[in-house]
Amino acid sequence: MDTPVSPTVACIGGGQLGRMLGLAGLPLGIRMEFVDPVDGAPAGAIGPLHLGELDERGVIGPCVERATVVTYEWEGVPAEIVSWIEEMRTPPVFPPAAALRASQDRLHEKTLFRQLGVGTPDFLPVDSPADLDDAIAKLGTPAVLKTRRGGYDGKGQFVLRVAADASTAWAALGGVPLILEAFVPFDRELSILAVRGRDGATECWPVIENHHAEGMLRVSNAPAPGLTPERQRAAEAIANRMLDELLYVGVLAIELFDVGGRLLANEMAPRVHNSGHWTIEGSVTSQFENHLRAVLGWPLGSTESRGVSTMLNCIGVLPAPADVLTIPGAHLHDYGKSARHARKLGHVTVVADDAATLRERVERVLAILPADG
Ligand SMILES: Nc1ncnc2c1ncn2[C@@H]1O[C@H](COP(=O)(O)OP(=O)(O)O)[C@@H](O)[C@H]1O
Numbered sequence: 371m372d373t374p375v376s377p378t379v380a381c382i383g384g385g386q387l388g389r390m391l392g393l394a395g396l397p398l399g400i401r402m403e404f405v406d407p408v409d410g411a412p413a414g415a416i417g418p419l420h421l422g423e424l425d426e427r428g429v430i431g432p433c434v435e436r437a438t439v440v441t442y443e444w445e446g447v448p449a450e451i452v453s454w455i456e457e458m459r460t461p462p463v464f465p466p467a468a469a470l471r472a473s474q475d476r477l478h479e480k481t482l483f484r485q486l487g488v489g490t491p492d493f494l495p496v497d498s499p500a501d502l503d504d505a506i507a508k509l510g511t512p513a514v515l516k517t518r519r520g521g522y523d524g525k526g527q528f529v530l531r532v533a534a535d536a537s538t539a540w541a542a543l544g545g546v547p548l549i550l551e552a553f554v555p556f557d558r559e560l561s562i563l564a565v566r567g568r569d570g571a572t573e574c575w576p577v578i579e580n581h582h583a584e585g586m587l588r589v590s591n592a593p594a595p596g597l598t599p600e601r602q603r604a605a606e607a608i609a610n611r612m613l614d615e616l617l618y619v620g621v622l623a624i625e626l627f628d629v630g631g632r633l634l635a636n637e638m639a640p641r642v643h644n645s646g647h648w649t650i651e652g653s654v655t656s657q658f659e660n661h662l663r664a665v666l667g668w669p670l671g672s673t674e675s676r677g678v679s680t681m682l683n684c685i686g687v688l689p690a691p692a693d694v695l696t697i698p699g700a701h702l703h704d705y706g707k708s709a710r711h712a713r714k715l716g717h718v719t720v721v722a723d724d725a726a727t728l729r730e731r732v733e734r735v736l737a738i739l740p741a742d743g
């Protein structure tokens with residue numbers, strides 16, 4: 371037997387994604403340890419939380435030594451630490467550092483999608499005001515200027531409505547490597563979550579429809595309403611090309627724009643993803659369980675849906691548990707974080723057998739979700 375009876379998974383990062391990975395692992399006898407710089411980080415409720423920076427070898431090293439396999443729950447984890455663990459060869463670390471590196475630089479990421487024959491918004495690198503003028507001339511407006519690295523939840527972005535916005539955009543973001551993207555007049559935003567095992571087996575969940583506000587995910591509907599088998603296959607083809615290219619292991623999320631029926635890749639996250647939280651109740655196997663199965667070299671579980679689901683993020687404020695729990699099919703997840711404006715504190719997933727019942731239940735949840743102060 372090459373896997374110990376009680377495997378230990380070391381996870382770099384101890385936020386809510388680590389916490390939900392840990393929760394999925396408990397019934398399978400999986401122990402998890404976490405490294406995070408924040409005392410009281412959400413995953414500390416599940417397993418030992420070692421305080422340290424996400425590239426602090428003195429803290430991560432001993433954790434790696436005890437582990438059966440190493441993973442991470444944030445795409446901001448410095449790629450050097452993942453490469454360092456990869457170079458040790460044992461224990462293995464998944465997803466591979468190459469996937470992390472690709473996802474950390476929007477230029478690298480979009481170039482990789484294009485190399486794989488996957489459509490993306492048109493883009494150009496921008497490193498100077500002259501580059502920006504040139505890129506605007508080529509891509510037109512509206513356009514989105516983004517930092518190549520470090521952006522999340524819409525941070526590090528500036529939408530240019532007209533070419534004359536260039537100087538304001540440069541003043542807001544200039545000085546670090548940037549990318550200008552043509553603004554895509556998409557019909558809706560979608561995502562595909564896929565998982566690849568150590569044996570190369572892959573599974574995809576149904577395509578998800580996502581609604582953002584102020585750069586943050588608010589609502590996910592799964593499967594995406596009106597999803598055709600052709601669109602599902604097209605999204606799976608994109609995911610599978612990326613998984614195979616990177617010899618990926620674990621869950622990969624790809625954000626897509628649906629433009630008149632055509633799918634364009636916007637970005638990817640080499641980890642479990644907010645748009646996959648519905649899988650805890652809405653799928654035969656959750657993204658968290660399948661990520662653990664994948665990194666441990668265990669068989670993947672079915673990604674079939676159980677009915678239809680809507681996931682609502684609780685941002686800045688949580689509802690009263692009893693208010694949620696009176697609503698049939700509603701499931702509350704409290705990440706155990708202190709409340710702060712614009713902070714993801716938890717989510718509610720609503721499941722139902724049919725769309726009409728789901729809509730009625732979601733309305734009831736929306737009515738009791740407090741507004742973010
Ligand atoms: N090229 C684009 N055209 C139109 N909308 C965009 C474009 N790029 C980003 N957006 C909008 O901004 C949101 C956040 O951008 P994204 O690239 O996903 O960065 P983040 O890392 O912050 O999630 C997207 O979900 C989408 O709503």
Ligand SMILES: [Mg+2]
Pocket residue numbers: 523625637
């Ligand atoms: Mg995004």
